[in-house]
Amino acid sequence: MPKSSFIESSGLTTAESSFIENARAHERLYIDQPYELYTPENHEAWSKLYSRMIPCWERYANPHFLDGIACLRLNPDMVPRLEDVNRFLKPLTGFRAKAVSGYVPAYVFFDSLRKREFPTTITIRRSDQLDYLPEPDIFHDIAGHVPMHTDRNFAEALVRFGECAHTAAELVSDIRDDETRAHRLTNIVKAMARFFWFTVEFGLMRGAGDEFKVYGSGLLSSHGEISHAIDSPEVQRYPIQLEWAINQSFEINHYQPLLFVVDSFDHLYNLVDELESWLRAGKLNNVAPGEPYVNESDLQSFEL
Numbered sequence: 552m553p554k555s556s557f558i559e560s561s562g563l564t565t566a567e568s569s570f571i572e573n574a575r576a577h578e579r580l581y582i583d584q585p586y587e588l589y590t591p592e593n594h595e596a597w598s599k600l601y602s603r604m605i606p607c608w609e610r611y612a613n614p615h616f617l618d619g620i621a622c623l624r625l626n627p628d629m630v631p632r633l634e635d636v637n638r639f640l641k642p643l644t645g646f647r648a649k650a651v652s653g654y655v656p657a658y659v660f661f662d663s664l665r666k667r668e669f670p671t672t673i674t675i676r677r678s679d680q681l682d683y684l685p686e687p688d689i690f691h692d693i694a695g696h697v698p699m700h701t702d703r704n705f706a707e708a709l710v711r712f713g714e715c716a717h718t719a720a721e722l723v724s725d726i727r728d729d730e731t732r733a734h735r736l737t738n739i740v741k742a743m744a745r746f747f748w749f750t751v752e753f754g755l756m757r758g759a760g761d762e763f764k765v766y767g768s769g770l771l772s773s774h775g776e777i778s779h780a781i782d783s784p785e786v787q788r789y790p791i792q793l794e795w796a797i798n799q800s801f802e803i804n805h806y807q808p809l810l811f812v813v814d815s816f817d818h819l820y821n822l823v824d825e826l827e828s829w830l831r832a833g834k835l836n837n838v839a840p841g842e843p844y845v846n847e848s849d850l851q852s853f854e855l
């Protein structure tokens with residue numbers, strides 16, 4: 552089969568796309584979104600994912616997310632074009648979705664947030680395996696993350712978080728001994744990744760009375776877990792404490808048994824601010840061992 556028709560036929564399905572394989576083979580992280588490659592099956596996956604989330608969002612999502620979804624005017628039946636998303640998003644907070652071919656090393660990812668760019672996956676999961684997600688896809692990134700980026704306070708917290716990575720890179724750049732630098736950076740990245748996980752990915756927010764609402768994108772893009780996070784007696788929900796979140800390991804392959812609650816996005820911003828002062832004070836230099844794993848490319852990405 553000629554190469555071009557193979558690319559055409561594989562579409563932009565997660566883990567099956569030769570367009571993505573090719574970009575990765577050539578180490579191209581930032582890519583275009585070749586919209587014409589989406590197959591009818593890719594659009595069908597988006598449509599099914601989107602329609603089944605609507606009632607969940609109405610019930611469980613925080614109001615800032617619902618406002619964001621309204622602002623973005625996503626087509627429920629078609630995979631979104633990043634260009635269209637950015638046309639609505641950028642005037643609101645300066646953020647924009649930027650297409651990537653896959654894993655973004657830690658510093659590059661955090662620093663993108665500082666520049667108000669959100670690395671965005673363009674592939675979509677198979678339409679016959681909606682609950683199986685071997686890696687993030689465009690539904691998680693655009694329907695789960697990007698609506699939150701329309702909120703000014705949330706956006707400022709993300710930018711501030713990106714600045715922490717910049718601070719970390721500066722702090723470790725003076726350390727001459729390779730082993731000491733790697734140890735320190737591994738702990739800092741672990742702490743930052745945990746904070747990100749328990750807030751941006753899986754955070755809850757206090758709602759009216761004693762109810763909780765979801766603002767974490769991992770929950771907002773998961774049909775099964777969003778209700779489990781709020782309703783299940785098996786989940787422990789606690790007011791967030793920075794010292795706990797940065798020392799708490801997590802596993803990605805099952806529903807989260809422990810979630811943390813913030814009061815507001817101002818509260819979240821203040822926590823990020825505090826995270827940076829802790830970073831400067833050396834309090835992230837030796838966090839509790841355990842997940843997540845920090846790999847060599849994450850560490851190398853901090854070499855400025």
Ligand SMILES: [Fe+2]
Nearest residue numbers: 687752768769
């Ligand atoms: Fe995510």
